[in-house]
Amino acid sequence: MTRRLPKKDVAIIGLGWTGSIMALELAKAGLDVVAIERGPWRDTASDFSITTAPDELRYAIRKEMFLRPKQETLTMRNKLDQTALPIRQFGSFLPPNGVGGGGMHWNGQTWRFLPDDFRIRSHTIERYGAAFLPENNFIQDWPMSYAELEPFYDRFEKVLGVSGQAGNLRGQIQPGGNPLEGERSDHYPTPPMKQGYSQSLFTKAATDMGLHPFPRPSANLSEGYTNPYGVRMAPCTYCGFCEWFGCANYSKSSPQTCVLPALMRYSNFECRTDSEVTKVNLSADGKRATGVTFVDSERTEWEQPADIVLICAFSFFNVRLMLLSGIGKPYDPASGEGVVGRNYAYQVGAGAVGHFGPGFNFNPFAGAGSLGAALDNFNSDNFDHGPHGFVGGASITNAYTNGRPISYHPVPPGTPGWGAKWKRAVHETYNSTTNVGAQGSVMSYRDSYLDLDPTYKDPLGRPLLRMTFDYHPNEQKMANFMMQRSGEIVRAMGAKQVSTNALRVPYTVVPYQTTHNTGGAVIGDDPKTSALNRYGQSWDVPNVFVTGASSFPQNAGYNPTGTVGALCYWTLDAIKSQYLKSETPLVQL
Amino acid sequence: MRRVTGLAIGLLLLGGTGARADLDSYVQVEKGRYLAVVGDCQACHASAKGPLAGGRAIETPFGNINAANLTPDRDTGLGRWSAEDFWHALHDGHSVTDGHLYPAFPYNYYTKVSRADSDALFAFLRSVEPVSNPVDRNTLPWPFSMRASMVAWNAVNFTPSAFQSDPNRSAEYNRGAYLVEGLGHCGACHTPMNLIGGPKDSQHLQGNSIQNWVAPNLTNDSQAGLGSWSVDDVVQYLQTGRTLHAAAAGPMGEVIAVSTSKMTMPDLHAMATYLKERGAAGPASPAPLPKSDGQMAAGETVYIDNCSACHARNGMGVPDLFPALAGAPSVRQVDPGTTIRVIIAGAQVVSTPAAPTAPAMPSFGWHLSDAQVADVVTYLRNSWGNAAQAVSASQVADVRRVVAAPGK
Numbered sequence: 002m003t004r005r006l007p008k009k010d011v012a013i014i015g016l017g018w019t020g021s022i023m024a025l026e027l028a029k030a031g032l033d034v035v036a037i038e039r040g041p042w043r044d045t046a047s048d049f050s051i052t053t054a055p056d057e058l059r060y061a062i063r064k065e066m067f068l069r070p071k072q073e074t075l076t077m078r079n080k081l082d083q084t085a086l087p088i089r090q091f092g093s094f095l096p097p098n099g100v101g102g103g104g105m106h107w108n109g110q111t112w113r114f115l116p117d118d119f120r121i122r123s124h125t126i127e128r129y130g131a132a133f134l135p136e137n138n139f140i141q142d143w144p145m146s147y148a149e150l151e152p153f154y155d156r157f158e159k160v161l162g163v164s165g166q167a168g169n170l171r172g173q174i175q176p177g178g179n180p181l182e183g184e185r186s187d188h189y190p191t192p193p194m195k196q197g198y199s200q201s202l203f204t205k206a207a208t209d210m211g212l213h214p215f216p217r218p219s220a221n222l223s224e225g226y227t228n229p230y231g232v233r234m235a236p237c238t239y240c241g242f243c244e245w246f247g248c249a250n251y252s253k254s255s256p257q258t259c260v261l262p263a264l265m266r267y268s269n270f271e272c273r274t275d276s277e278v279t280k281v282n283l284s285a286d287g288k289r290a291t292g293v294t295f296v297d298s299e300r301t302e303w304e305q306p307a308d309i310v311l312i313c314a315f316s317f318f319n320v321r322l323m324l325l326s327g328i329g330k331p332y333d334p335a336s337g338e339g340v341v342g343r344n345y346a347y348q349v350g351a352g353a354v355g356h357f358g359p360g361f362n363f364n365p366f367a368g369a370g371s372l373g374a375a376l377d378n379f380n381s382d383n384f385d386h387g388p389h390g391f392v393g394g395a396s397i398t399n400a401y402t403n404g405r406p407i408s409y410h411p412v413p414p415g416t417p418g419w420g421a422k423w424k425r426a427v428h429e430t431y432n433s434t435t436n437v438g439a440q441g442s443v444m445s446y447r448d449s450y451l452d453l454d455p456t457y458k459d460p461l462g463r464p465l466l467r468m469t470f471d472y473h474p475n476e477q478k479m480a481n482f483m484m485q486r487s488g489e490i491v492r493a494m495g496a497k498q499v500s501t502n503a504l505r506v507p508y509t510v511v512p513y514q515t516t517h518n519t520g521g522a523v524i525g526d527d528p529k530t531s532a533l534n535r536y537g538q539s540w541d542v543p544n545v546f547v548t549g550a551s552s553f554p555q556n557a558g559y560n561p562t563g564t565v566g567a568l569c570y571w572t573l574d575a576i577k578s579q580y581l582k583s584e585t586p587l588v589q590l
Numbered sequence: 591m592r593r594v595t596g597l598a599i600g601l602l603l604l605g606g607t608g609a610r611a612d613l614d615s616y617v618q619v620e621k622g623r624y625l626a627v628v629g630d631c632q633a634c635h636a637s638a639k640g641p642l643a644g645g646r647a648i649e650t651p652f653g654n655i656n657a658a659n660l661t662p663d664r665d666t667g668l669g670r671w672s673a674e675d676f677w678h679a680l681h682d683g684h685s686v687t688d689g690h691l692y693p694a695f696p697y698n699y700y701t702k703v704s705r706a707d708s709d710a711l712f713a714f715l716r717s718v719e720p721v722s723n724p725v726d727r728n729t730l731p732w733p734f735s736m737r738a739s740m741v742a743w744n745a746v747n748f749t750p751s752a753f754q755s756d757p758n759r760s761a762e763y764n765r766g767a768y769l770v771e772g773l774g775h776c777g778a779c780h781t782p783m784n785l786i787g788g789p790k791d792s793q794h795l796q797g798n799s800i801q802n803w804v805a806p807n808l809t810n811d812s813q814a815g816l817g818s819w820s821v822d823d824v825v826q827y828l829q830t831g832r833t834l835h836a837a838a839a840g841p842m843g844e845v846i847a848v849s850t851s852k853m854t855m856p857d858l859h860a861m862a863t864y865l866k867e868r869g870a871a872g873p874a875s876p877a878p879l880p881k882s883d884g885q886m887a888a889g890e891t892v893y894i895d896n897c898s899a900c901h902a903r904n905g906m907g908v909p910d911l912f913p914a915l916a917g918a919p920s921v922r923q924v925d926p927g928t929t930i931r932v933i934i935a936g937a938q939v940v941s942t943p944a945a946p947t948a949p950a951m952p953s954f955g956w957h958l959s960d961a962q963v964a965d966v967v968t969y970l971r972n973s974w975g976n977a978a979q980a981v982s983a984s985q986v987a988d989v990r991r992v993v994a995a996p997g998k
Contacts, residue, residue, distance in 0.1 A: 046938050046950030051899065052957060225908045233947040235908040238899045250899060251911060251949055262946040 003294065003302045009035045012293050012307035014278045014322065017102020018562065019548035019569040020313035021256040021264055022160070025230065026573050028267040030581075035305060036270070037295050039072070039277040039314075040099025045257050049247035057405045061245045066106055067091065068098040072277075075317060076454045079471040079507045081334060087457050087465060093509065094516040095245070096315050100274060101256045103315065103516060104562070108244040108370030108402055109220030109253050111163045112559035113154045113567070115381040116147035116183045118442075121555070124382060125392055135392060135475035139344050139445040141554035144526045144535035147183045150567050153574070155186050157566030158218075161254035162226035162234055164371075165189035165218035179215040181377040194223045194237065199363045199435040199494075200374040203399035206493035212378045217398060218563075219371030220254035230263035241403035243370025253370065273297070279461060281310050281326040281545060290328075290545045296461065309544050309576075316551035320451050320521035321466040329522075329532045329541050332450050334469070340532040340540075342452045344445035344520040345470060346556040349395065351480040351504050352438030353488035355496025356413045361433040365404030373400025379439070379486055380558045391478040395441030395558040397487055399494075404431070411436075414500045437491045438502070439483030440515075443476055445555040451521045471508050480504035517561050519553040524568075526588075534588040536575035537568065543586040546572055615713055622714025625707055628857070629700070629773040630849035635660050643667075643721040648694050649801060651787060653730045655694045658685075663720035676712040677705060682750050683740070688727050690740035693747070693787060699775035702753040702768065747788030759867070762856075766864025769857060779805040779841065795865075796872045797923060802992045803840045804928040806919055808865055813875035813922045813977060816865055824862035825855070830944040832910045835918040837949070839932070843940035851942040873924060878977035879968065885980055889969025892962050896954060905974040911949055916974030921967075926981045929967050930989040933958070955993075960986040 010032040013020045020036055028034045043049075043066075059065050068091065076085035097103040117124050120142045125133055134140060167188045168178025177193075193216035196204070200216070207214040221237040228234070237252040251258050264270055275298040282291045282304065292306035312319045323329055323341045332339040357363075377383055380394040403409060411434040412426040454467035472480075484501050491499055505512070525531025528540040533552055539545040548569050550561040557564075579587050626632075626642075634657040637645040644659035644667075659667040668676070675686040683697035684690055691697060703711075733739050753772055755764040770776050781789045782798045797807035797814060807815040816824060823833045828850035831838035838846045850858065879886050894903070897915075901907045905916035915921055921929050931937075934955035941948035958966070960983040967986075971978035 046948060050936075050950075050952035052896075052952050052954060225911065227910070231944065231946050233911045233945065233949075235900065235911050240899070249952070251947070258947075262941060262948060266941065266943065266946055 003304050005304045005306070008292070008306040008308070009033045010307065011035070011309045011311060012037065012305050013311045013313055014293060015039070015102060015312075015314035015318075016100045016256065016272060017097065017313065017315070018104035018256055018566060020102070020311070021260040022566070022569050023311050023313060023548070023573060024270055025260055025264040025267070026577070028264065028270040030577060032269070034270045035307070036272045037276050037278050037293065037305065038100055038272060038274045040068075040097075040274065042272070042274045043100045043105065043247065043257065044261060045247065045249065045251060049249040051249040054247055054249035055240060055242040057242075057407045061405065062407060064091075064095065064245065066097070066099060066245070066247070068096040071460070072098065073318070073459050074465060076457050076465050076467045077510050078467070078469055081448055081469060085454060085467045085469070088510050092511045093514040094518055095513070096317060096516070100261070100272070101247075105247055105255045105257055106245050107255075107562060108560075110371045110560040111158065111161060111218050111220045111254075111563040111566075112396070113183060114147070114557045114559060114564050115181070115377070115383070117382045118557040119143040119145065119147050119150070121381075121392070128382065129387060133386075133392065135444060135446075135473060137447040138475075139447055139530070139555075140392070141344070141445070141523070141525055141530060143554055144524050144531070145571070150571060151183065151186055153570035154563060154567040156570045157563065159190050160228050160230065160259050161220045161566070162190045162222050162228055162259070163218050163220055163254070164191040164194050164223040166193045166216055168215060177215060179375075179377055180213050181380070181383050189218060191223050191226050194219050194221065194369060194372050195239075196374055197363065197367065197372065197401060199401065200372075200399055202435075202494040203374045203437065203490065206490055207376055210490065210493060212376045212490075214374045214376045217371060217373045217375040217400070219369065221369040221371050222252050222254070228259055230260065232259055232262050234258055237369050239367045239369050239372065241366055241368035241401070241405060244402055276303075278322065279325070279463065281312070281322060281328060283327060283542060287327060288542060290542050309546070309580075312545065312547040313549065316518050316521060316549050317451065317466055319547050319549055319551040321453070323522055323532065323547070324453050324466075325463055328539055328545055331452060334448055334450055337447060338529070340523075340528070340530065342450045342521050343530070343532070344523045344554055345449050345451045345468065345518070346443040346445050346520045346553065347470060347508070348515045348517040348556055349441035349443055349472070349476050349480045349483075349504055350438065350502070350514055351395075351441070351484040351487070352436055352502045353484060353491045354411060354434060354436040354500045354502065355491035355494060356411075356430055356498040356500070357433040357435070357495060358497045359433065361495075363401070363432055363435050365401045365409060365432070368401035368403045370402050372402070373398050375399075379483060381442075389478065389482055391475045391482070393442035393444055393475070393479055393558065395439035395479065395483045397437060397439045397483065397490070399435060399437050399490075401435075413498050435491070435494070437487040437494075439480070439487055440558060440560070441476070441479050441483055442558045443556045444473070445520060446473055472504060472506050477504060477506055517550065517556065519550040519556040519561060522547050522551040523554045524552045525554060528590070534586070536587045537572040538575070538580070538587050540586075544584070546576065548572060618710050618713040619717045620714075622710035622712065625711045625773060626714055627849055627852045628769060629711070629775070630845055631660065632848050633844055634694075637723070639723040640719070640721045642715070642718055643723045645723055645725045650692070650694050652734050655692050656725045656727060656729055658688075658727065659721065659723045659725050660715050661718050661721045661723075662716050663722050666722050666724045667720060668715060669720060671712075673709050673712045676715075677708045680708050683744065683748065688737065690737040692730070692734070692737075692740065693743065696775040696778040698748045698789065699772055699778060701748075701750050702772035704753065707773070743786060743788065746786065747784075760863070762860045762863050763867055765857070766860035766862070767868075769861050770864050774861065776808060780808045793871075797925070799925050799927055801841060802927065802931060802989070804923050804925045805842070806923050807872045809868065809872060810866055810870040811872040812870065814872055814919055814924060815870060816919070817870060818917055818919070819866075821859065821862040821866050824865060825858045828853070828858050828861065829855070829942070831940040831942045832945050833913075834907075834909055835914050836920060837913045837939040839937035839939050839951070840928070843938075846942060847940045851944070875922065875977045876979060879972040879980060883980075885965045885968045886972060888962075889965035889967070890973075892958065892966040893969055896958070897966070905970075910945060911947065915970050916976065918976075921970045922976050922978045924979065926967055926971065926978070926985065927989055929970065930963060930981065930986050931993055933963050933967065934986070934990055935993040955990065960984075960990065
């Protein structure tokens with residue numbers, strides 16, 4: 002029997018970056034807010050002690066803080082004519098579980114997308130002609146420009162305290178920054194991190210090649226910082242335990258360090274952890290959400306009525322909840338119609354590893370999730386794509402996120418995989434190896450999408466989400482191009498031996514690649530090709546807003562979190578300044 | 591609905607003798623509400639039944655005493671009390687209901703509260719929702735179970751008295767003195783006690799050990815006291831729970847959360863002025879141990895490996911997050927108990943409106959031995975200009991035994 006709770010103004014599904022920001026800003030505005038989070042409560046003081054947080058076996062190998070497939074998994078196939086099978090151990094991506102979400106165990110690389118990324122379809126047609134777009138593509142312009150989103154990027158960066166060097170400040174190119182970035186209204190809140198020896202080689206080599214390297218923007222802070230919510234952070238110690246770990250030093254921006262301490266002081270906010278929302282409930286005509294149903298850790302079912310429902314879970318689960326709740330028309334690849342599940346995209350990774358030999362001590366253990374130097378010369382449309390025949394681009398980076406003992410032991414090509422020779426090689430090359438890597442865009446296509454699996458179900462009997470995805474020729478060409486550029490740079494840095502990392506095709510869910518899963522509930526100007534309007538509001542159920550990377554029309558050559566945060570503040574602004582006054586669809590057709 | 595109205599009329603008819611406060615005494619009630627914050631009444635009288643409903647067991651060296659229900663419930667609270675009764679409790683330590691009060695209720699400080707403030711406090715207490723919460727008020731063992739025994743205690747330790755302002759001092763100093771020595775009852779924790787739990791007046795505010803925490807020296811002493819703090823530092827500490835050299839946790843963290851962070855700036859400034867201007871007292875500090883000392887050298891290695899990532903190699907920490915240990919009075923107390931305790935068991939800093947982040951010192955007790963803790967505490971106490979007595983492994987063992995016990 003479902004028990005009914007007193008009504009709230011706002012029910013938030015998922016307490017990660019966007020859920021916690023929404024909760025804080027709306028609680029501050031005086032609304033009664035509840036956040037319902039599938040995983041456990043976590044805060045720095047209770048969960049990330051400096052004496053236990055850097056435990057590679059517990060967190061990186063056994064993956065303590067991630068979603069378990071027995072809670073929920075996906076089925077996956079590459080092609081429409083295959084039968085999807087369930088992922089029984091998460092590999093290529095690691096969905097989060099618990100308060101803080103992915104924002105708690107991320108690396109902290111906080112990028113803005115480039116202005117051209119927001120109008121990639123129009124821009125590509127203008128410069129290269131419509132025939133240049135790949136076959137079966139669903140590439141879409143974003144429903145807002147970079148300039149419109151800029152103030153919200155700025156706000157998100159100030160909440161995180163991002164460390165970086167501006168490259169284009171109000172149109173003025175700044176020395177040491179990224180001259181190819183979109184125009185910024187302000188500096189980064191804190192100066193860039195200290196770069197290592199390897200980054201100095203990268204910077205020199207790239208500059209000599211006529212490229213434009215810069216320290217990449219980092220949410221591992223270079224110095225102490227107090228954010229606009231009054232929350233205090235400490236300088237990063239370069240311990241190299243960022244990604245997949247909680248930060249014990251209050252140095253990595255996360256909901257725990259940047260938002261929750263302020264949020265938890267509001268008595269009109271409550272959080273229900275270990276509680277999984279199973280459905281957004283709709284009125285009889287399906288045009289209004291009446292609240293959510295959730296199941297607590299004892300499998301008791303509760304109904305939480307609410308005037309506004311904010312779907313702020315990880316991208317996959319936003320899409321699945323919409324499908325399970327009947328919000329928006331499910332996408333059908335046969336007809337090309339429907340919007341929920343459409344435009345699923347991912348990220349391309351390729352690069353080169355340089356083995357430098359004796360005399361080079363890169364000290365990879367002195368790392369940080371966002372420590373590194375990068376360049377954007379091959380990103381977005383910062384170079385002439387004409388001769389190369391692909392759309393999109395990549396940021397190219399030299400970085401040490403970590404040099405952890407279990408996972409980090411690069412060896413030159415030809416080294417045996419175990420035994421005395423392997424041990425000797427690890428000993429000789431641990432400190433003298435560095436890599437240059439490219440993180441590239443993935444376009445959206447008619448046959449890359451998410452829907453409900455016809456066969457496999459979760460423990461509550463609900464169909465799992467099914468992913469149909471593979472890398473298309475456009476992405477393969479791009480990855481190959483970026484791998485060559487990376488190799489040239491690492492050679493110019495002085496590597497004696499270079500091995501390359503090519504894109505793995507077909508796409509496989511086994512080795513870890515990246516948790517940058519985008520699309521499936523995208524924003525747009527046309528309800529035939531987007532599930533959400535430009536403010537992240539459901540076209541079909543106007544008191545439902547959806548945040549997160551699920552709203553990207555396609556993915557760009559960067560980590561998504563900066564844009565996820567900017568979109569969150571953009572949606573929040575629309576809710577506060579427009580929706581709360583009118584309670585109507587914010588875009589009228 | 592009709593029945594509820596009837597009950598409401600019934601309450602109104604009871605008038606001034608037994609009902610809740612007059613609705614038009616708003617100013618008086620609000621004044622009392624603020625004074626209840628200053629007096630930190632909730633610290634003892636809050637429980638699961640309500641913020642003033644009593645029932646919480648207050649630890650004393652003589653046994654636990656359950657705090658009284660302060661709500662205006664007629665049978666279990668102060669419902670039958672008059673303003674005069676309340677004044678007698680504050681001023682004389684005598685309850686119309688229970689007889690002699692125990693000094694766990696700090697009437698030896700509250701005796702300085704003015705009658706006007708007492709009446710305002712009472713008006714506020716009349717205005718809160720009555721909560722029925724019967725509290726066993728007689729839990730101490732013999733001979734203290736005989737409340738009349740407090741006559742003897744009072745004879746030694748207590749004389750009802752009014753606050754005397756000092757005409758040679760500023761109004762601000764006198765306001766501060768009234769708050770610190772009266773409702774603030776700072777000395778209840780910060781003044782050493784004699785064998786029967788009375789204050790050692792000759793060592794007023796010179797620091798004390800209570801509930802296995804060290805309540806530091808609050809005189810202007812330069813090593814263990816407030817000598818190196820400015821008035822503004824003291825104000826900042828009381829308001830936010832942070833200064834460069836301090837991060838409030840434990841019992842003082844509670845005081846700041848419930849009481850001082852909600853006080854007005856003029857009152858905080860007055861308290862700080864009084865504490866800073868009333869002079870320095872306390873034992874002289876020793877010469878710092880030389881770097882060549884074996885414990886210092888061993889302590890430094892423990893410090894570099896375990897502490898320096900947050901508190902920094904130079905002991906300066908991160909402002910408003912990780913307190914500087916260089917120049918920190920908390921590590922220079924004669925009694926190193928708090929420093930040892932915090933290293934062994936950890937502690938969480940209080941969250942306040944001005945400083946919402948509540949960072950925690952993690953527990954290192956599970957992987958540092960008694961000797962290692964003794965070495966590192968000795969190192970902290972004698973580095974960067976600090977000077978205090980060396981600490982032995984057996985002192986650490988004593989603290990470890992206490993904090994390992996449940997409920998400590």
